[in-house]
Amino acid sequence: MLKHHTFKISGIFLGIIIVVLLMWSSVVLGLTKVSTQDVINSLFSFDGSNQHIIIQDTRIPRALIAAAAGASLAIAGAVMQGLTHNPLASPSIFGINAGASFFVVLGVTFFGVTSLEGFTWLAFTGAAIAAIIVYVLGSMGRDGLTPIKITLAGAAMAALFSSLTQGMLTLNERSLDQVLFWLAGSIQGRDLDLLIGLLPYLLVGWLLSLLIGKHMNVLAMGEDVAKGLGQRTILIKIFGALIVVLLAGGTVAIAGPIGFIGIVIPHVARWFVGIDYRWVIPYSGLLGAMLLLMADIGARYVIAPQEAPVGVVTALIGVPFFIYIARRGIHE
Amino acid sequence: MDAITTNTLTLGYGDEDIIKDLDLHIPKGEITVFIGSNGCGKSTLLKSLARLLKPKEGSIVLNGHDIAHTSTKKIAKDLAILPQSPVAPEGLTVLQLVKQGRYPYQNWFKQWTEEDEEAVNYAIRVTGTEDLVDRKVDSLSGGQRQRAWIAMTLAQDTDTILLDEPTTYLDMTHQIEILDLLHDLNEQENRTIIMVLHDLNLACRYADHIVAIHDKKVFQQGDPDTIITPQLIHSVFGLQCQVTCDPICGSPLCIPYSKGRHMKGVNNDETTVNKQPIK
Numbered sequence: 001m002l003k004h005h006t007f008k009i010s011g012i013f014l015g016i017i018i019v020v021l022l023m024w025s026s027v028v029l030g031l032t033k034v035s036t037q038d039v040i041n042s043l044f045s046f047d048g049s050n051q052h053i054i055i056q057d058t059r060i061p062r063a064l065i066a067a068a069a070g071a072s073l074a075i076a077g078a079v080m081q082g083l084t085h086n087p088l089a090s091p092s093i094f095g096i097n098a099g100a101s102f103f104v105v106l107g108v109t110f111f112g113v114t115s116l117e118g119f120t121w122l123a124f125t126g127a128a129i130a131a132i133i134v135y136v137l138g139s140m141g142r143d144g145l146t147p148i149k150i151t152l153a154g155a156a157m158a159a160l161f162s163s164l165t166q167g168m169l170t171l172n173e174r175s176l177d178q179v180l181f182w183l184a185g186s187i188q189g190r191d192l193d194l195l196i197g198l199l200p201y202l203l204v205g206w207l208l209s210l211l212i213g214k215h216m217n218v219l220a221m222g223e224d225v226a227k228g229l230g231q232r233t234i235l236i237k238i239f240g241a242l243i244v245v246l247l248a249g250g251t252v253a254i255a256g257p258i259g260f261i262g263i264v265i266p267h268v269a270r271w272f273v274g275i276d277y278r279w280v281i282p283y284s285g286l287l288g289a290m291l292l293l294m295a296d297i298g299a300r301y302v303i304a305p306q307e308a309p310v311g312v313v314t315a316l317i318g319v320p321f322f323i324y325i326a327r328r329g330i331h332e
Numbered sequence: 333m334d335a336i337t338t339n340t341l342t343l344g345y346g347d348e349d350i351i352k353d354l355d356l357h358i359p360k361g362e363i364t365v366f367i368g369s370n371g372c373g374k375s376t377l378l379k380s381l382a383r384l385l386k387p388k389e390g391s392i393v394l395n396g397h398d399i400a401h402t403s404t405k406k407i408a409k410d411l412a413i414l415p416q417s418p419v420a421p422e423g424l425t426v427l428q429l430v431k432q433g434r435y436p437y438q439n440w441f442k443q444w445t446e447e448d449e450e451a452v453n454y455a456i457r458v459t460g461t462e463d464l465v466d467r468k469v470d471s472l473s474g475g476q477r478q479r480a481w482i483a484m485t486l487a488q489d490t491d492t493i494l495l496d497e498p499t500t501y502l503d504m505t506h507q508i509e510i511l512d513l514l515h516d517l518n519e520q521e522n523r524t525i526i527m528v529l530h531d532l533n534l535a536c537r538y539a540d541h542i543v544a545i546h547d548k549k550v551f552q553q554g555d556p557d558t559i560i561t562p563q564l565i566h567s568v569f570g571l572q573c574q575v576t577c578d579p580i581c582g583s584p585l586c587i588p589y590s591k592g593r594h595m596k597g598v599n600n601d602e603t604t605v606n607k608q609p610i611k
Contacts, residue, residue, distance in 0.1 A: 142345060218435050221424075224415040227384050229488065230408025230436035275423045 015286035074288020077262025090262030094154030097257035098161035099130025127249030205246035213278035260318025341390035408436035433487025475506030
């Protein structure tokens, strides 16, 4: 664990460098060979060649989207774990991603929504509705919100929304192809405009997440202690929920429901910097970006020449880790 | 002078009232202890005094200001509460815990100051937790952990401190250690201490003022030497006992009638009340 502040700050810089290097690798690596020189040329003297088009329309958007989506999911997971006192909390386990996906598929299937804005607002609405239902179900009863109740509520909502989504797809086969690859979680073939349109929302989410860390540290000592220290805990929870909805909903709109980053990365971040959320959140962002960039590069090679959806790759990495956390939880 | 007063205070969850129309005056600069049977509402009352529970009706006045109309941050500078058996997040060190006590004094512009540093050092010194600062709270023994939490509440630098059963789960040595610490804080720094205690005899030793809660109301309150009588114990707890004089402190000492080993030659005429067959 990094104890000293200087180490923690150096870690942030090192993390940024690694993310940039991975983004570079993501642009360069793949089925079509691209050299560093090609990338520079495509940026400064675009000649309309096939290679330059691939770099500009596919590779660069993909690298940027992977970094933004990975960071957002990991931060959303860290905020959820902090607010619910639950090591298993994440946008995928608690049904946030499933809720957002359900609304997007609903819009595509029944209302013919195709615009980016439509996608975005559907995803935000779905994420918000799922978050509210899970929170209300998880805190019913006199003992209030308990980790076990909220996990059960989350798992139930995730299952419900996924089943409804699948049901809709079976009824309407036309939209199946259109939606299926997206539903598995993918950042391939996404337009850069998609990211640019969402960037304001993601930026707000990232900024708020950096400000909320200190207050989450206080809330982590329990509702009564936090209130006794003069915290308006309801405000912190509302801001936390807003961050989760913006970041998880936004990511679903771009990339579909990518699982396991939100649950795995905050634990890795804590391993580096301990339990202080002022550090856990930025570290989660950087590590999340790294994981999704790596998973996306891996997705190009696992079943080459075809591409695997990146959600499948993150699941392959995430499941063993998930079991590890669950087992550790039982032993302690 | 009162630290806290309540006016026709009614508390409860849902439709059920736990405290009804309570008018209470808690003296400033003294140790006040709430006693009463399990579930009588003494913890609920303590919570409401610290604005952790919103009253159904009535008001609570802290140092002359209605707490419903005072910012929660301002209250946190006048009144600190230590809830019953608080849980620190896994891996939090004692120093990190104590520093959180300064939360009400910080804002966007004013981060960590000299004053914060002094308050934290003072709290650590007074509670004797100097050697524990780098230890993880979850690795401490019960007594050490409670001292660390009290240090956090002291770092808050408030005149009034509320504690909900601060001696629960502690062995006798550590119970005395914690209560002696609270006694010194009251004696030397004139802080108002309000707490819930289960042990009646310890309550009688340390309290200047006892509030006996029964049937949604204050059954009786006052100086333990005058109010603690066998009648009061019987009415409030439903227990037969004798009240004698604590041979060490001179405070009232309650000795309950009960079953168990009875030595020959000991006079226990009244034991018949508890010797009836169990139905």
